[in-house]
Amino acid sequence: MTRHLGHIFMTATLILASASLSLGATVSVNPTGTSSNGVYTVQGSDMDGVAGFDLVLKYDSPALASPTVSQGSLISGAIMVANTNAAGTIRIAVVSNKSFSGSGPLVTIKFTTHTGGTVSVASFNPINSSGATVSGGTTTDTPTTDTTNTGTTTTGTTTTGTTTTGTTTTGSTTAGSTTAGTTTTSSSGATYLGTVTMPSDSQIKGETKTTAAGETPVQPSTPEVAAKPGETPPAGEAPPAGETPAATKVPTATKKAETINVASNTAVLERFRAYRGDKTPAIMVALFKQQISPSFRQKPFVALSDGTTTVTIVADLSAETGSSPNFALTGAKMVSLKKDDASSTWLIKALPAKGALSASLMVLNETKVTEYPLTIAPAIKKAAATEKEFAAFLKDAAKTPAKHDLNGDGTYDGIDDYIYTANYLVRQQKARTTAK
Structure with a gap:
């Protein structure tokens, strides 16, 4: 995670x-x-x-x-x-x-x-x-005394009590998270609000990680090639039902730590990390097209983290019971939040951080926490415009891997294939949009 x-x-x-x-x-x-x-x-x-x-x-x-x-x-x-x-x-x-x-x-x-x-x-x-x-x-x-070497106090x-965060939205209207202290009101009585700035490059504590129901661990085998480049992917695996115990009483110093069950869906990036099979444009694209979760869908299905492009996560939480869910984004900022009361579908519009390789939406309710990974990648200057150019990149990368390190980590691996494929797919999307 x-x-x-x-x-x-x-x-x-x-x-x-x-x-x-x-x-x-x-x-x-x-x-x-x-x-x-x-x-x-x-x-x-x-x-x-x-x-x-x-x-x-x-x-x-x-x-x-x-x-x-x-x-x-x-x-x-x-x-x-x-x-x-x-x-x-x-x-x-x-x-x-x-x-x-x-x-x-x-x-x-x-x-x-x-x-x-x-x-x-x-x-x-x-x-x-x-x-x-x-x-x-x-x-x-x-x-706060530290007497080591100095003997000083x-x-x-x-x-406490600063008011630098907090965005309020009442009902199913838009909730912008980037403007502090603002309030938007509608006729509905439900309230979804508040912001917490979370440092997102460290391990989440207090969790028990599980795999989403219906999802298998990342398979390094060759994926089935069934989708055309640029096609919006179908939804995928279902999140599990795990319990989320939380402290409700005044704790004591000897209180036993509780855990939170976190169901994590496998990100497309993780598929590329684990993949060890043959590499062709069709296979690389198919790794993007494999479903992630039937309850979540990203539109567009892949986006570049250029600092301006937003994505919308469609979350079908009709199977959830209890109080209204809570949402947390890491690697992205909340732009708006809307709810369709008739279908229990939530629309979460988010802006990925510029240059981000990954981001996640976490949905918290009374019984579990479910993580849905966004499919984003940094923009690169030169990406294939055609399948032939894509095939040439993969062929050249096998011969001269050091020249095809796209994320600057000193090595050519599945992450670089992921970044290149994402840029290729976005370029294909733009070409089709322009042609219309």
Whole structure:
């Protein structure tokens, strides 16, 4: 699943439904045990009603280095994404189907290198399960002592109640996630709103991964060639029914961690990673045409992440029961969200991050989390316009692989075939559109 989340920070937009929030939520960071062991705990206080947040921590580098993040008992059962790639900064995002309650540890940070330095909270943006951003919070100072080599005590800053995120849509009207604090209203009473900025290049924590029902693991054998280039693919595998337990009571320090079952559909990119058979244009195109999920469909079925092209995910959730689903995007920004009440079909319009190789839509409800991978690829300058040119690329790549590294990772492999095929298919789509 981590491969679906990319290698740079992306915005993940969370669309949540109903609940209440205490406006007194605060966080603090303190060393755990002796400060010389390099372990720090971020404590949440008065978190009643909070159902998601993004948190940015700052630490002194290189005195502190190579941090790892583990989930605390207060947010047990939630989805957590942590990014530690940028020295001096840790970005954490947490979302849950149900609100947290009380006070307790949010996360624990452990540094492999710890020769001094301090940790502080740069920003903390919580929302409730209606997506409303906490307002009227305060900034407090919490001692975070590190005596290694220095013997000094320094103070970290805790920021709460900021209002930098939050987009509200009532009913089935469009919900734009890129404008903070805006509200759109219709006559319907249902509400889907709120944003959490999720660092998307790290492993999601608090999950149990499963394979979607009806889906088999990626098959490296030669695919059946049945579709014509540029044809919109049929829908594919069905998401499974797994349970999503969530914490609903005030946790204690000894509370057993809960897990979230995540059903992941196999991305087209993963098919190319695993493929080891013969390579022809028809076979490469067929890998794109194999169905992904009967409940989800992307339009267009392949798109380039050029920073301007949007895709629409059609999600048929008619089989789902319970409360309204929640949606999260990684590797893309939410542009709009619409629901057809008659068919229980959702239309999620998203803008993939420029240059992104992968992106995902996650659907959260009371019983499971289902991930649907988007089919996107970076744009390249030279892509085949004809099947003959495509065949020439594959032939030349076999002879001189180093010259056909399209993603700059120093090797020619299935990822490069994926990028080239995606660009070929998009070019075919444009040619047909122009000809009409």
